[in-house]
Amino acid sequence: MLQRLGPFMRRPAGQLAPVVRGLSSGSVSIKVPLNFWAGKRRASHEKCIKENVYEPATGKILCHLEPCDAVDVDQAVKAAKLAFGHWSKMSGMERARIMIKAAHIIESRREEIAQMEVIDNGKSITEARLDVDSARLCIEYYAGLANTLAGNSMVFKPSPLTPVTAVMLAEIYAEAGAPESLFSVVQGGQETGSLLCHHPDVAKVSFTGSVPTGRKIMEMASKGVKPVTLELGGKSPLLIFQDSDLENAVRGALMANFLSQGQVCSNGTRVFVHENILPQFLEEVVKRTQRIEIGDPLLDNTRMGALVSQPHLDKVLSFVDQAKKEGATVLCGGEPFVPTDPKLRGGYYMTPCVLGECKDEMTCVREEIFGPVMSVLSFETEEEVLQRANDTTMGLAAGVFTRDVKRAHRVVENLKAGSCFINNYNITPVEVPFGGFKMSGIGRENGQVTIEYYSQLKTVFVEMGDVDSLF
Ligand SMILES: NC(=O)c1ccc[n+]([C@@H]2O[C@H](COP(=O)([O-])OP(=O)(O)OC[C@H]3O[C@@H](n4cnc5c(N)ncnc54)[C@H](O)[C@@H]3O)[C@@H](O)[C@H]2O)c1
Numbered sequence: 182m183l184q185r186l187g188p189f190m191r192r193p194a195g196q197l198a199p200v201v202r203g204l205s206s207g208s209v210s211i212k213v214p215l216n217f218w219a220g221k222r223r224a225s226h227e228k229c230i231k232e233n234v235y236e237p238a239t240g241k242i243l244c245h246l247e248p249c250d251a252v253d254v255d256q257a258v259k260a261a262k263l264a265f266g267h268w269s270k271m272s273g274m275e276r277a278r279i280m281i282k283a284a285h286i287i288e289s290r291r292e293e294i295a296q297m298e299v300i301d302n303g304k305s306i307t308e309a310r311l312d313v314d315s316a317r318l319c320i321e322y323y324a325g326l327a328n329t330l331a332g333n334s335m336v337f338k339p340s341p342l343t344p345v346t347a348v349m350l351a352e353i354y355a356e357a358g359a360p361e362s363l364f365s366v367v368q369g370g371q372e373t374g375s376l377l378c379h380h381p382d383v384a385k386v387s388f389t390g391s392v393p394t395g396r397k398i399m400e401m402a403s404k405g406v407k408p409v410t411l412e413l414g415g416k417s418p419l420l421i422f423q424d425s426d427l428e429n430a431v432r433g434a435l436m437a438n439f440l441s442q443g444q445v446c447s448n449g450t451r452v453f454v455h456e457n458i459l460p461q462f463l464e465e466v467v468k469r470t471q472r473i474e475i476g477d478p479l480l481d482n483t484r485m486g487a488l489v490s491q492p493h494l495d496k497v498l499s500f501v502d503q504a505k506k507e508g509a510t511v512l513c514g515g516e517p518f519v520p521t522d523p524k525l526r527g528g529y530y531m532t533p534c535v536l537g538e539c540k541d542e543m544t545c546v547r548e549e550i551f552g553p554v555m556s557v558l559s560f561e562t563e564e565e566v567l568q569r570a571n572d573t574t575m576g577l578a579a580g581v582f583t584r585d586v587k588r589a590h591r592v593v594e595n596l597k598a599g600s601c602f603i604n605n606y607n608i609t610p611v612e613v614p615f616g617g618f619k620m621s622g623i624g625r626e627n628g629q630v631t632i633e634y635y636s637q638l639k640t641v642f643v644e645m646g647d648v649d650s651l652f
């Protein structure tokens with residue numbers, strides 16, 4: 182395991198707590214470059230100002246980001262264009278073989294990748310392992326479809342807050358035998374992103390992020406008349422009817438709000454509960470929220486790690502303050518959390534929050550918080566709750582809990598959202614398309630339909646006879 186982690190330097194021992202299956206929080210300091218194209222990791226070509234990147238669990242500096250400038254982006258895109266030439270001429274079988282090999286490498290390095298994702302992102306190791314499995318399954322699924330299709334190359338810019346693991350994926354594709362630069366990584370923030378959108382050799386822009394940034398991306402892509410896929414934010418409703426199995430509804434509400442410290446686009450953060458079961462629901466949901474184990478994300482029993490950055494934590498806490506000012510009741514959580522372990526004291530933790538007595542017009546109900554904050558609202562009738570659930574500019578996901586199967590189908594038919602869950606929440610298998618209605622996005626990821634969003638259709642007429650001319 183440690184040999185594989187060669188490029189990552191460990192901090193001197195001494196202040197470290199026991200190592201958890203390889204890495205421990207606060208023990209990693211990355212010195213190697215984080216850009217990757219033409220077969221290797223690369224520093225940016227200019228000695229630019231390096232930006233600190235912090236480990237969410239500890240607040241310690243994890244690495245330095247060297248944003249790619251126009252020269253770097255141009256090199257990466259040109260290399261990707263060459264790779265496209267090779268890759269698209271390979272047979273589907275050859276491409277599938279390379280993808281399956283990449284999937285096997287991911288499987289064999291599952292724990293190492295998951296641990297590095299935790300260090301990079303702050304989420305719990307339990308979730309990170311599932312994320313690595315999802316990545317592998319995704320590659321396996323599309324390898325199955327590759328046999329009959331054209332292939333693309335990609336230049337990927339990760340969030341500047343979490344730059345580390347995307348480079349590992351680039352190395353894995355290279356090891357699996359993919360043409361050089363088939364999958365490249367350029368680091369940076371909005372300037373680098375904007376360079377990619379404007380580059381004339383970039384044929385398609387796929388963006389995952391917030392609605393305001395998505396709007397800018399679409400605007401930039403429009404200059405080159407480039408197609409876009411936009412996977413944007415949400416403010417999804419979860420409807421819990423009186424006839425629900427209450428135990429499962431409570432579990433669903435927790436899964437809809439607290440995965441990845443609430444930093445999940447599809448989260449069902451507006452929880453509408455029928456007025457007759459509201460007291461029981463709140464008692465149970467608050468009890469279980471208070472039991473969520475917060476702390477070192479690399480420990481197996483942790484269920485909630487750290488938020489991605491200090492500014493983001495501050496923003497989420499300010500949403501809770503605003504909710505209080507607007508009349509919501511904090512039923513639990515919503516406070517900064519300082520773990521007892523001294524090495525975690527600088528980390529970005531908060532207690533998961535349930536807000537009661539929420540009203541439709543409150544900021545916490547209207548705006549995406551992207552943190553562990555559940556807003557609970559009461560309703561009386563199906564018609565009323567459907568109208569309120571759809572009263573949003575976004576439409577990524579929605580959920581309904583009821584034992585009445587006819588009601589379940591009637592409700593999801595009327596919910597304006599790309600993914601609807603009946604008696605569960607946040608289930609996203611790779612075979613099933615994922616994407617938003619309204620301002621939550623354009624296009625779909627996952628499933629067979631996604632291929633259409635990354636392909637050009639070419640129509641070719643071949644005349645075998647004479648041209649029937651009118652002239
Ligand atoms: N629909 C989905 O599948 C999905 C998945 C995950 C996250 N999200 C959404 O993402 C948001 C949270 O992510 P975030 O905080 O990283 O979002 P963000 O919009 O702040 O940033 C996303 C990315 O855009 C880049 N960027 C920012 N400004 C840019 C510009 N002007 N030009 C080019 N690039 C620019 C950033 O560097 C970053 O890599 C939430 O709204 C969440 O719902 C959506």
Ligand SMILES: O=CCc1c[nH]cn1
Nearest residue numbers: 444445446447609615
């Ligand atoms: O934050 C986004 C979550 C998600 C689930 N499936 C695809 N994206």
